[in-house]
Amino acid sequence: MTKRVIVTGASGKAGSVVARDLLEHGYEVRNVDHRPGPGSSGPDDAVPLLLADLTDYGQTIEALGDGAWGRRPDAIVHFAAIPSPVHATAAEVLRVNVTSTHAVFAAAAALGVKRVVWASSETTLGLPFDRPPDYAPVDEAHIYPETSYAMSKVLGEELARQFSRIAGMTVIGLRLSNVMVRADYERFPSFWDDPQLRRWNLWGYVDESHVAQSVRLALEADLTGADNFIIAAADTVMKRPSRELMAEVFPGVPVAADVDGVDTLLSIARARAVLGYDPRFSWRELY
DSSP states (O other), X not given: OOOEEEEETTTSHHHHHHHHHHHHTTOEEEEEESSOBTTBOSXXXXXXXXXXXXXXXXXXXXXXIIITTSSOOSXXXXXXXXXXXXXXXXXXXXXXXXXXXXXXXXXXXXXXXXXXXXEEEXXXXXXXXXXXXXXXXXXXXXXXXXXXXXXXXXXHHHHHHHHHHHHOOEEEEEEEOOEEOGGGGGGGGGGTTOGGGGGGGTTOOEEHHHHHHHHHHHHXXXXXXXXXXXEOOSBOSOSSOHHHHHHHHSTTOOBOTTOOTTBOSBOOHHIIIIIOOOOOOOXXXXX
């Protein structure tokens, strides 16, 4: 099993969850980020932090190689990025996300690291769905990048395919839905009366435990090449049935026959079948 793992962006919301979970499951973990955060704030913490600008290839290869352990890691989990289209200008989001992803993949190839797991995004699927989806649940083939953030992730997926071909790396992209930590569920009742409020991602979400599970599975899966998987909860954020929501908000869009009750409209079928992904927790346990 892969044991020595660098998590880029472990100072952020999802990255810090992943780093803590890997520690709890027996991995050695280092955080490479441009700032301290809840996942790691210094060299004496459980997850030591190495500061680096991952848009700079020289800093990236130094940090991912000798900087972290003095020898190459077994794998890299790349979560460092501008986290949404609203956190910077469109041009800056595209520049930072594509440049840093290229630098991490290129450094991994140069160092001989054979597995990279990274945070792609549900935005690749067509969010915010101002244009209705072609069908539901949307799956990995449903690619309509509508923002510079989504485009940065689509380009990252193409970079993954390129570096996999060139360097023989296994590169697994996780198209994460809207990540929720437990405090976030306090907001859910405000969604229930108006289905328009969360139409932008087909009422999807993903719990922090699901994200952590998907990363561990991707690190350990018997896979080669480059691949991408939608990672979402098994249900929606709503109390109303998924078919009813689709009929009201996206009339005429075909819904698969096996969608039942409050099933997710972001297909996790491939993640279940290939990775063994099994997102058991639901916010409904809290209400």
